[in-house]
Amino acid sequence: RRQRQMCIRDRNSMNKIGYALLIVWGLLPLNTVCSTNTIPFVGVSASNSDGIMLSENLVNNSGLSENSANAFHDNASNGSTMWCSRTGVLGDVKLTFDLKKSYHLQNLYIWNFNQPDNLNKGVKNMRIEYSTDKTNWTELPAPAEPGYTMDASYPFQLAQASGTSELKATNLNDGKNSPINLSGVQAQYVRFLISKTINNGNWGGNAFGLSEVLFTTDDEIDDALKVSIDFGQVNNTCGNMLFGGCQNPSLPHSHKILPQLTDAGFNCIRCDMWLEKILPANITYQDYINNVNDVQNPDTWDFSDLELAVRAKKSGMKVMMIIAYCPGWLAYNGTSKGVPMDLDVYADIVRKVYSRYHKYIDWVEVYNEPGYFMTIDKSPYASAGAALADIYMTCVKVVREITPDMPMGGTSVVTHSDGGVGGSTNRDFFADKRINKDNFNFYSHHVYGDYGIPTEQETVTRVKNLLGKFGYADLPVYFTEWSTSISNAADSITYTGSKSHLFVANCLVNWMRDGLTGAMHWNYLQAFAENGTTEQGISSDAHGLYSWDVRSKEGKLLPKAYVFTLLSKTLGLGKGENRVVQTDYAEAAEHLNVLSIINAEGEYSTVLINNHQTPIKVALSSNSDHSRIEKHTVTYTEKGINGENIISTDKKSVITLAPMSVTGIKYIK
Secondary structure, eight states, rough: OOHHHHHHHHHHTTOHHHHHHHHHTTSOOTTTOOOOOOSSSEEEEESSSSBBOOOGGTTTTTTTTSSSSOOOOOOTTTTSSSSEOOOOOOOOOEEEEEEEEEEEEEEEEEEEEGGGGGGGGGBBBBEEEEESSSSOOOOOOOOOOOOOOOBBBBBEBBBOOOOOBOOOOOBSSSSSSSEEEEOOOEEEEEEEEEETTHHHHHBBSSSOOEEEEHHHHHHOOOEEEEEEEEEEEEEHHHHHHHHEEEEEEHHHHHHHHHHHHHHHTTEEEEEEEEHHHHSSSSHHHHHTTTTTTGOOOOGSSSOOHHHHHHHHHHTTTTTEEEEHHHHHHHGGTTTTSSOBBBBBHHHHHHHHHHHHHGOOOOOOEEOOOHHHOOOHHHHOSSSHHHHHHHHHHHHHHHHHHHHHHHOEEEEEEEEEETTTGGHHHHHHHSSSSTTTTOOOOOEEEEGGGGGGSSSOOOHHHHHHHHGGGGTTSSEEEEEEESSSSSSOOOTTTTTTTTTTTHHHHHHHHHHHHHOOOOOSOOOSSEEEESSSSTTTTTTTTTTEEEEEEETTTEEEEEETTTHIIIIIIIIIIISSOOOEEEEEEGTTTTTTEEEEEOOOOOOEEEEEEEOOSSSSEEEESSSSHHHHHHHHOOOOOOOOOSSSSOBBBBBBEEEEEEETTTEEEEOOO
């Protein structure tokens, strides 16, 4: 260690002869190398960012071939691996880097903004300041021989990127692309102050951008992030029905896909009892009242959609059934989303359907997204919430006559058109004195990021706090539909792309930590067809969970399903109620998402999500009584089924997380 310290202390001042003399004199052994280390786990904040071109892209190695000064950066056409400010920004643009601890800084390597059609947005002139406490800042001296015309206020001029797909560090515009020499200054924080003037702060664009930033030091580096688990401190509980989906696979595919889903750990499904589709078409209210053509006889109805629920139940899933909408001929306004004008007839229909299928049902939800779908025109109701209360109590009477203990609930708020969870539909619904906790047993909520809150950032806590306005804060909450967007446009993050498994994992881990009871991913349909076009009569949706080979008539689950398998089956979180325990990972929080949990059978596990494109080393310690750990890794191509055994020493293990991976740890005695 003394040799290392001497090397660090003297490196900047000694020349090659002096270094050789130290070896000759025996002060340093012949094999001593004073290496320059890349500083890991750097955090960054920006005065502003534009869309997907976030400041974190500057330090997360996105688009970088490796984590080194010799790396190449890509030229992503949408800039998604880079940072860029918003257009029309007033004032200087500022980037602040947090190195997490103080280092003697050696060099700064920069890859300028490399989006091919917007190279002129790349940063040109800037000032650099550094600090040990983020309060007192010192300006880095300007280069002594810059090799370019210097702006005294912004003395560091960066070379413009070329737009090539293999961009080397561009660094200074001195003709040699020299890295910025930080001269061994000691700092934890470094900030760039970029001139706000077009053609001075950048190369002529209407915003300011960079691709990647990398700091080096001669100090020793501990490159393992610390994660500590206390399995004796339980912070929350979460349900085991988080591994579900909505919308059955189409009937011709279901016999092959449903067994795959249950084998993969999917354990529940949300289905529709869509009344409009069950009863014969082209009848009238009077036809039903007068029983024309025996229309009141359920043997004349079409239950084919409900047969999918039967198949799901027989395959091992639990079923949440939605009593959905209204036959158009029974509604005040003549549409399926209208309000029933005769609740006795409505009850008769529900009773006949439910009495046939109740043994395949585990929960009943009344209506789907009433604040969005229900139309009250031509009815006597002043609000959807008031109408829903009458419909709900009608269903309660029918369901509880047949199955007195059946859990019932709603109301699947998704949009903010009615104020969301705390809005007018729920307000008017819960204001009805007939609604109480004996007949309203769970709350159904839909989570789509295009309604104001990114999907993975929605919380059970927020939903329960809003339900508290009506006295229902203690209800179990189910996220009965969830995806990034309600749109069906294919999306590389959430649907079939290389980050879909990360999106699923971050959502489920965040929600388990927050005490969610259950969740149903949107959806179980075919995502796309292979070797042909989607067959006639097959429902396809870009959010779906499987692909179908039209030629071989075989289907396979998509990589995001691997995460469900890891959590539900491999770690056993689908067995029963789980206990969420204390996990400390403050220094890793910007880089990892970590959850530790005890399943219903008392088995200990930890989930670690690495969202970055480079490996991350983790020093894992816990108070569990174990001799080894079993490590299961899920990536876009790895299913994580075959675990890697790692011996633990003093209840500690050092593991490496693969890039863009979800890792499950099982603690083995």
